[in-house]
Amino acid sequence: MLEIRDIKTTYGKIAALKGVSLDIREGGLTCLLGPNGAGKTTLIWTISGILKAQSGSMKLAGEELAGLKPHQIVEKGVVTVPENRLVFPEMTVKDNLIVGAFSRRKAKGGVEEDLESVLDRFPRLRERANQEAGTLSGGEQQMLAVGRALMARPKILLMDEPSTGLAPIIVEEIFEIIGKLRDEGRTIFLVEQNANLALDYADHFYLLEQGHVTFGGQPGEVDHDELIARAYLGARKAS
Structure with missing residues (x-):
């Protein structure tokens, strides 16, 4: 549905995204994980046109989005839940x-x-x-x-940290809503820090660290990756 290729975005002289490439797959939930400051929200803002990428490509079903204004991107069907x-x-x-x-x-x-x-x-x-x-x-x-x-x-829902500031029981309710949307066949790109919960719902996920995608795979692969276990699962160790 959406192909992100070598996106670079800066704040002044600070490089926030350093050549990010990933795919948001049609009819599934793709999750982006990463620590604070990794560039997750910057990527959401870049896709939605709030920030302008210095270089790279963002194609929705083959149609280039880079360079469009935010309202034009919404009209194309890429909508953000901020x-x-x-x-x-x-x-x-x-x-x-x-x-x-x-x-x-x-x-x-x-x-x-x-x-x-x-x-x-x-x-x-x-x-x-x-x-x-x-x-x-x-x-x-x-x-x-x-x-x-x-x-x-x-056509695509971009969801940026939907669990922020909510009590755990409410977070569970919100993720149930997200799960229902996914089960309806909607295409969702979820940025989230609650890795354990997000991976319960994701069909595919990426790890973003310091402006770089450092891992991509299926949720079932998470226990086989020491980097994810160390960064997000605390005492849980990769098997």
């Missing part, structure tokens, strides 16, 4: 969801039907449809951020 949710706090839940369909403003119909579909998926959002988003709990705001992204009818 870290820390970033809902519009003074707008209602319903209005936040409708904003998610902004990229479809030129199309006729479908928005109300999709709104009902999202509210059916998240009953708590339906209960709070006319409530200001800033009054929701962290978990509810995460559901709202996912629902808002779904309103854009994405």
